Amino acid sequence: MKFKHLIGMAGVFTLTGLAAVTSIGSAADHTWAVDTSWQAKAPGLEMPEGWFLVEVPGVLQSTGNGGKPGAIYVLNRGEHALLKFKPTGKFDREIGHGLFKSPHGLREDADGNIWTTDVGNHLVLQFTPGGELLRVYGRRDYASPGWFDRDYNYTFFDKPSDVAFDAGGNLYVADGGNFRIVKFDPDGNMIKSFGEKGEGEGQFNFPHSVVVKGDTLYVGDRENQRIQLFDLDGKFREVWSGVGYPYGLEALPDGGFLMTDARAEKLVRLDENGKVLSKTGAPGKALGQYVSLHGVAARPDGGVLVSDIFNWRVTALAPAGKR
Numbered sequence: 591m592k593f594k595h596l597i598g599m600a601g602v603f604t605l606t607g608l609a610a611v612t613s614i615g616s617a618a619d620h621t622w623a624v625d626t627s628w629q630a631k632a633p634g635l636e637m638p639e640g641w642f643l644v645e646v647p648g649v650l651q652s653t654g655n656g657g658k659p660g661a662i663y664v665l666n667r668g669e670h671a672l673l674k675f676k677p678t679g680k681f682d683r684e685i686g687h688g689l690f691k692s693p694h695g696l697r698e699d700a701d702g703n704i705w706t707t708d709v710g711n712h713l714v715l716q717f718t719p720g721g722e723l724l725r726v727y728g729r730r731d732y733a734s735p736g737w738f739d740r741d742y743n744y745t746f747f748d749k750p751s752d753v754a755f756d757a758g759g760n761l762y763v764a765d766g767g768n769f770r771i772v773k774f775d776p777d778g779n780m781i782k783s784f785g786e787k788g789e790g791e792g793q794f795n796f797p798h799s800v801v802v803k804g805d806t807l808y809v810g811d812r813e814n815q816r817i818q819l820f821d822l823d824g825k826f827r828e829v830w831s832g833v834g835y836p837y838g839l840e841a842l843p844d845g846g847f848l849m850t851d852a853r854a855e856k857l858v859r860l861d862e863n864g865k866v867l868s869k870t871g872a873p874g875k876a877l878g879q880y881v882s883l884h885g886v887a888a889r890p891d892g893g894v895l896v897s898d899i900f901n902w903r904v905t906a907l908a909p910a911g912k913r
Contacts, residue, residue: 628870630878633895633906634679635662644668646897648696648706649904650887651677652719659890661719663704664897664904665696672696672706674719685721689713691731695752695799696885700759707763709749714763725778727763735768745772745780752839754800754807756822762807764797771797771809771824784824789814792826799839801847810836810849817849817864830864838886838896848886850896855880857896857907875901 637643645667652660654677661682662675671690674682685704692710699705703724704717714727729737733748748767755761759776770785785794799810806827807820817830817839834851841847846867849858856869872879885897893908 628878628907628909631906631908632877633662633904635664635675635904636679636681637673638681641670642668643902643904645899646885646902646904647694647899648885649895649897650696650698650885651889651895652698652702653890657890662895663696663698665693665706665885666902667693672704672717674721683721685717686715686723689715689723695750695764697753697755699755700757705753707750707752709751709766712747712750714747714750714753727761727774727778733767735770745774745783747772751797752799752810754802756802756807760822762800762802764800764809766796766798769794769797771800771807771820773822773824782824784820791829792818792820792824794818799836799849801839801841803841808839808841808847810839812836830860833860833864833866834858837884840886840888842888848888848894850883850886852880852882852884852899855883857883857886857894870907877905880905 643666648665651662654660659677664673665671670684671693672685674685676682690708692708693706694709695707697705702719706715711730712728712733713730716725717723728747732746734746736745747765750763751766752764753761761774763772765772769787770783772783773781775781785792787795794811795813797809798812801808805822807822809818811818812835815835817833817836819827821827835853836849837852838850839847845862847860849860851858855873856871858869859867861867871883880898881901882899883896884899887895889895893906896905898905
């Protein structure tokens with residue numbers, strides 16, 4: 591099988607090319623003032639000949655043995671939707687061919703299994719790293735809050751956007767079109783759901799991203815431009831307003847969070863209390879610029895991978911001076 595290096599479809603960039611991306615707070619945006627400078631580069635992924643990434647909503651990198659960088663997974667809306675690469679960037683395999691319609695979210699659980707959400711066919715899928723399909727949540731091409739007839743108690747979704755997991759193995763689904771969060775136990779049984787459309791506490795206007803950290807569930811309430819915090823039973827705790835539009839959300843191992851804002855095309859760093867510390871990025875086609883910045887994943891080496899939907903690419907970011 592022949593391979594080609596990944597090329598940004600909206601503008602060619604080399605595998606060794608680097609771009610400095612600096613963003614400084616303005617007087618009009620005085621919630622943050624820390625300068626942030628990153629090195630942006632292509633991640634060096636090798637695509638099979640004739641294969642292309644198309645509209646990339648999700649990316650992640652596993653942690654390998656000894657904390658070393660592991661496999662890289664990329665979720666895109668092309669013919670070959672879920673791709674796995676070796677830590678070096680060499681192509682490994684395709685997963686779930688033909689199962690996706692408009693893939694959206696990509697996460698890894700504590701056992702190394704890969705989870706996807708699809709806002710086109712309304713499914714949440716779980717795969718092994720080897721590509722075996724383990725579980726299906728939802729009904730293909732059927733958007734609904736649920737079906738409780740004839741002793742069935744099966745939960746359906748409407749545009750599920752993201753998933754998260756707690757230390758007990760429970761699953762949390764951001765069910766965007768139903769404006770709610772759905773919690774499942776480790777066996778796949780629904781425990782509860784909470785939320786409805788609105789602007790009040792515990793209400794959502796498209797919950798787009800979810801993260802569990804400790805005993806707290808963080809929900810990116812996208813169209814309300816805020817992050818809401820809940821306990822693991824769904825009880826409201828507090829809200830972080832003024833953060834922008836939360837698209838992707840990632841908890842950092844050394845504290846704080848990363849958030850993507852596809853309206854501003856910024857990667858946003860938040861502290862543990864929701865304060866915006868820094869932002870980087872800008873709209874555009876060049877390396878380090880974005881058109882619908884979406885997925886974000888911390889890398890084991892301290893860098894970051896981000897996915898850019900309408901530039902059809904993945905970008906690797908590292909602190910300035912580190913390659």
